[in-house]
Amino acid sequence: xxxxxxxxxxxxxxxxxxxxxxxxxxxxxxxxxxxxxxxxxxxxxxxxxxxxxxxxxxxxxxxxxxxxxxxxxxxxxxxxxxxxxxxxxxxxxxxxxxxxxxxxxxxxxxxxxxxxxxxxxxxxxxxxxxxxxxxxxxxxxxxxxxxxxxxxxxxxxxxxxxxxxxxxxxxxxxxxxxxxxxxxxxxxxxxxxxxxxxxxxxxxxxxxxxxxxxxxxxxxxxxxxxxxxxxxxxxxxxxxxxxxxxxxxxxxxxxxxxxxxxxxxxxxxxxxxxxxxxxxxxxxxxxxxxxxxxxxxxxxxxxxxxxxxxxxxxxxxxxxxxxxxxxxxxxxxxxxxxxxxxxxx
Amino acid sequence: xxxxxxxxxxxxxxxxxxxxxxxxxxxxxxxxxxxxxxxxxxxxxxxxxxxxxxxxxxxxxxxxxxxxxxxxxxxxxxxxxxxxxxxxxxxxxxxxxxxxxxxxxxxxxxxxxxxxxxxxxxxxxxxxxxxxxxxxxxxxxxxxxxxxxxxxxxxxxxxxxxxxxxxxxxxxxxxxxxxxxxxxxxxxxxxxxxxxxxxxxxxxxxxxxxxxxxxxxxxxxxxxxxxxxxxxxxxxxxxxxxxxxxxxxxxxxxxxxxxxxxxxxxxxxxxxxxxxxxxxxxxxxxxxxxxxxxxxxxxxxxxxxxxxxxxxxxxxxxxxxxxxxxxxxxxxxxxxxxxxxxxxx
Numbered sequence: 001x002x003x004x005x006x007x008x009x010x011x012x013x014x015x016x017x018x019x020x021x022x023x024x025x026x027x028x029x030x031x032x033x034x035x036x037x038x039x040x041x042x043x044x045x046x047x048x049x050x051x052x053x054x055x056x057x058x059x060x061x062x063x064x065x066x067x068x069x070x071x072x073x074x075x076x077x078x079x080x081x082x083x084x085x086x087x088x089x090x091x092x093x094x095x096x097x098x099x100x101x102x103x104x105x106x107x108x109x110x111x112x113x114x115x116x117x118x119x120x121x122x123x124x125x126x127x128x129x130x131x132x133x134x135x136x137x138x139x140x141x142x143x144x145x146x147x148x149x150x151x152x153x154x155x156x157x158x159x160x161x162x163x164x165x166x167x168x169x170x171x172x173x174x175x176x177x178x179x180x181x182x183x184x185x186x187x188x189x190x191x192x193x194x195x196x197x198x199x200x201x202x203x204x205x206x207x208x209x210x211x212x213x214x215x216x217x218x219x220x221x222x223x224x225x226x227x228x229x230x231x232x233x234x235x236x237x238x239x240x241x242x243x244x245x246x247x248x249x250x251x252x253x254x255x256x257x258x259x260x261x262x263x264x265x266x267x268x269x270x271x272x273x274x275x276x277x278x279x280x281x282x283x284x285x286x287x288x289x290x291x292x293x294x295x296x297x298x299x300x301x302x303x304x305x306x307x308x309x310x311x312x313x314x315x316x317x318x319x320x321x322x323x324x325x326x327x328x329x330x331x332x333x334x335x336x337x338x339x340x341x342x343x344x345x
Numbered sequence: 346x347x348x349x350x351x352x353x354x355x356x357x358x359x360x361x362x363x364x365x366x367x368x369x370x371x372x373x374x375x376x377x378x379x380x381x382x383x384x385x386x387x388x389x390x391x392x393x394x395x396x397x398x399x400x401x402x403x404x405x406x407x408x409x410x411x412x413x414x415x416x417x418x419x420x421x422x423x424x425x426x427x428x429x430x431x432x433x434x435x436x437x438x439x440x441x442x443x444x445x446x447x448x449x450x451x452x453x454x455x456x457x458x459x460x461x462x463x464x465x466x467x468x469x470x471x472x473x474x475x476x477x478x479x480x481x482x483x484x485x486x487x488x489x490x491x492x493x494x495x496x497x498x499x500x501x502x503x504x505x506x507x508x509x510x511x512x513x514x515x516x517x518x519x520x521x522x523x524x525x526x527x528x529x530x531x532x533x534x535x536x537x538x539x540x541x542x543x544x545x546x547x548x549x550x551x552x553x554x555x556x557x558x559x560x561x562x563x564x565x566x567x568x569x570x571x572x573x574x575x576x577x578x579x580x581x582x583x584x585x586x587x588x589x590x591x592x593x594x595x596x597x598x599x600x601x602x603x604x605x606x607x608x609x610x611x612x613x614x615x616x617x618x619x620x621x622x623x624x625x626x627x628x629x630x631x632x633x634x635x636x637x638x639x640x641x642x643x644x645x646x647x648x649x650x651x652x653x654x655x656x657x658x659x660x661x662x663x664x665x666x667x668x669x670x671x672x673x674x675x676x677x678x679x680x681x682x683x684x685x686x687x688x689x690x
Contacts, residue, residue: 067556144599188558201603211412212603213533222599224592224618232618232625234599241586241600247569254489254567254579255586256601258546258557273569273577280577 035181038174038339051286062284066186071263075193081170095138136238143233194245216252249274287328294334380526383519383684396631407629411531416608420538426515440483481583488578496547539590594619632673639678
């Protein structure tokens with residue numbers, strides 16, 4: 001086909017001009033926008049920016065093709081507040097009255113008896129096996145659809161004890177910026193949580209822009225069945241299929257993702273293997289650990305790490321020393337974040 | 346900012362013209378391109394096209410938001426040839442000599458002894474528990490990285506017994522077109538296979554454009570460990586974590602995807618629950634079953650279903666009758682596909 005010359009010139013001129021306009025818009029935009037405004041300038045912020053440049057610039061020797069750009073984030077204590085109890089713990093406690101109403105024989109059985117008493121000090125002292133019993137009892141027996149609906153209803157009205165806000169507002173703004181920055185640079189962002197996979201999937205899309213299929217977590221068993229109307233459903237069973245903590249995080253990553261992450265973010269020793277596994281791959285790798293050292297704006301339960309005003313918390317000093325030795329970047333909430341929550345000014 | 350008039354006119358005129366050019370290109374393109382050229386005209390092809398229109402047209406009462414557009418495909422017999430043996434079976438048989446070289450004590454133990462004899466009739470008669478032993482022995486003991494590399498090497502040189510071509514060329518062209526058509530319309534396409542998840546992940550991206558994280562399959566256990574150089578690795582264990590067949594397919598979908606699919610494709614009774622579960626959701630749903638009734642171009646091992654020239658195969662007639670009763674669309678290879686493989690003219 002021959003295109004008449006004036007039209008051809010017009011057409012190609014048009015496309016050329018559009019490309020020019022687009023090019024200048026992009027350039028101007030990228031020069032004026034800081035993708036991490038809640039981060040203070042320093043080596044920690046720089047480590048994130050350098051990693052993104054090294055892995056996404058096609059001229060870089062450490063370039064990573066888009067398909068392999070996988071980033072994994074622990075949730076409790078890494079993306080949102082986990083004190084005084086991980087949010088799912090509050091959810092499970094809230095389910096006990098309804099559970100006992102349905103099964104009155106549990107009224108005088110531990111740990112349900114203590115939970116019903118409302119005695120916070122006693123609840124905080126429940127032994128691990130009682131807590132497991134509580135998790136199993138409150139997270140099973142319903143269909144996956146019913147569970148999703150229960151969690152959604154609870155999240156809409158529950159408020160955290162300190163800020164009196166919905167739990168989903170207690171995400172760390174600087175980490176939200178990292179998630180978005182990585183995603184804007186072609187990374188597929190995953191949550192890899194010790195919490196329940198089904199629990200986190202209910203709100204991950206709305207809260208982090210991370211869809212349910214990109215949430216790896218502790219998995220309970222499910223059984224395929226049919227409801228009273230003959231509709232196929234899945235029933236949640238009191239059985240643990242995957243404990244997504246420690247080495248279980250790497251197993252979960254293999255089950256659901258099937259690739260070694262290029263970047264990983266955690267905060268507790270439960271994230272050690274995920275960070276090791278990530279850092280153990282070839283090329284540029286980013287492994288980061290959120291250190292809780294800000295009692296004023298959030299909580300301080302990490303080790304002091306030479307900061308004189310931080311009291312030793314629940315995590316061992318040795319863990320953070322190992323992190324630094326392994327080339328992981330330790331993020332100080334106090335020093336590196338100029339804002340913790342989006343609701344702050 | 347005030348833009349000088351001539352430049353402003355030029356700029357807006359340019360954008361307007363670009364939009365017009367783009368609009369006409371898209372219109373012309375969509376009018377002239379059939380997304381399913383290997384499908385014969387008929388109710389089966391129409392069912393696919395109607396489903397896509399109903400779920401992607403924002404004015405349709407059955408519109409499905411992009412995030413929820415999940416389509417799942419069984420692999421063996423649905424996306425590629427599964428006769429005379431599923432490809433992974435050939436792989437496992439090929440590994441026996443190396444396995445026995447490493448563990449000579451297996452030489453006189455069944456099923457390894459029979460496999461080493463090369464007696465095809467005897468191999469075909471091995472009981473199920475011997476086959477399981479064979480799968481466990483050849484699919485475990487190595488790191489996940491080593492396994493990936495072994496499978497890749499094997500696929501590069503292995504040829505199927507009938508067409509003498511790489512197995513990855515034996516995918517059904519009409520199904521490749523469905524995968525692409527759905528993907529072009531915002532669907533996330535998943536493989537949900539009874540075969541090994543790790544096995545299929547090796548070639549899914551190159552063969553179907555489906556990345557490893559969108560492959561659900563039978564899962565073996567893995568153990569987190571370190572190799573001789575201290576590099577963190579995963580070791581494949583002789584332990585089945587998920588048998589991704591029958592109700593296991595729905596469990597696997599829940600573990601990895603966490604959403605009910607909107608479209609599902611299968612061929613054997615092993616796909617029944619996945620198709621039921623898919624069809625059991627609200628709104629427009631597509632459930633399709635590939636019927637193998639074409640001995641000339643592929644194989645005939647489905648039931649006759651009233652086609653006088655097809656011999657009853659290995660799948661029960663009652664299964665296909667149930668499929669039709671449930672509103673699943675049965676695809677006849679012989680009648681509905683004008684081309685089976687891409688390598689045919």
